[in-house]
Amino acid sequence: MLIKIGNLYTTKDLNTPRRKMVSAYRSKVNVAIVDDEEFVYLDELRRSGFSLVKYDDVPDLQSLEAYPAIICDIKGVGKAFKSPFEGAYLIRELRKKYPFKVLAAYTGSTYDISINSYLEGIHIIKKDISVDEWCSEIDYLIKRVSDPKENWNKIRDMLIKEDVPLLSLAKLEHEYVNILLNKDGNFHDFPSSMKKMNLSEDVRSVIQSLIAGLILSL
């Protein structure tokens, strides 16, 4: 068991060999693919262990609420939103509504500069990659979904925006890392000191939903 006396854990303490062994598993993270055309590798990728659900299009953002990772085509989808930017617009709206989801644009149009601002910071998957490359792309998304450091960084950024005091933030980070290192990733009571920290209802619910996703995928 790892203990730290007089110090608080930080996410740097997650760089231990044991942590590296814990990684996500393909079947545990549901991935949605939104593409109006046939997705040629669907069967092969499912055979490779991925849990994939294919949509031709979605009528609203809520349809994708259940998926921690979403891969979205640019052309021919997001028609319900009536934007000329189609899938790029859908991705931007998903990012606004679900900032903790891992999103990827699946496109053959990265020459099109008009979509740049919509896809800033979004992972891009080229349309004509091979099945091997698809495996590594989806593995990468799954890894990001379940990466404790990345998830902490998202929580931290949100708490900073909510003006949570830095000391409270450090304590929360300590508790988060401690659960991962010493309590088998059981986030049931996390964050235990929430009431003392005066977090808003919105912030609490987002933390809890993110943590729920973590438990699922670890």
Add this chain to the structure above:
Amino acid sequence: MILSPFPYKIFIKDRIKPGVVFSTPKFCSRNADNLHCKNFYKSISGKTGYHICPYGFGVDYVQLGNNSVIFTCLNIEKKSDRKKVQKNLGKQEFIPRLPLTEYERIKNNFISHILDNESVINIEQERSKIEIEKELLDNTIHEIRKLNNQLKGYISKLNYHTQNLRERTDNIDKLNLDIYATTNLMSIRLNTYDLEVNPELNLNSSPKEIAIYKKIEKIYKCLSIETGKKQLSVRLEGNSYNSFFSSDVIEIAFFIILENAIKYSPQQKNIDIIFKEKNDELTLTFKNWGFRPRENELKLLTNRGYRGQIVKDNPDLEGRGIGLHLFKIICDTNNIKYNIRIDDDNYYQDNYRFSPFIVELYFNNMIIGDSVKDNTEDPE
């Protein structure tokens, strides 16, 4: 831009451009590719004067000497269908309905300004032509990628089935590999085009852990048909087990170097790709025989559009001098140091002097070990 007060088109096939006073209604932007809309514009081609589009908006086709301007998305008394316009604009948008005299006054002011500055509309006409051609090219490239994707899907299925064939021959395997190599080559060429046209998006795509050795193997296989044509032997020496945190475009940098090596190498020579990995550092060296550039040219090779004099003088060697420039940009944005040099060895063939052309790439802070873990198995 011709600073038209109203939304306008220069050509029938043009996209509607917003006016400086009246912008394009969202309804019209959304329906620009609609068949009714397209057919309507086709039907008024060359017909000057007022028209009403199928959605009720007024359209005014104006001839200005040799040029024409089509003012569109208009909401004008007597020239637009008020009810249809209102319905299509919905509650969210508002375009004031202009009296015809007021519209004519604004239009005539604009036209007299344009007639005084005819070159402006000529430039706008050229710009519109380029835009139309660019759109056609974009659609074609998108289609090629889609077809290439389908082709890869079929190859993957074909591969799956041929593996179970009893009378599977080396020839079938080779053909399968060649088709696969060609589709990958198409992908890389399309990726290079995307990078050149839109570097902002393509260079800044999120970085991830990339196994360098695997990427080189892929590129080498993609170009295997080309190496075969010149009877070149590509030798991979050493190994790399770690990965490098980088954007996917790194693949294009490797492609450029290896493709250049093939292009400039004399027939039946070797191309060596050497991996030297120690701790978290990897040195990757590409070495091939190539035309010997002048000493002062070496540093210029990564400049956009620069080509060595010997290469320029050789009509068989086409090129635009873009490859090494893209290579430099990719390396710079991904923190890869590089060195391009020539060795002292040389020999002459067909009156050309050849020397070993060497490109070294230095990858620091490689991610060591099992971080790209195979996560197919669930241990529970």
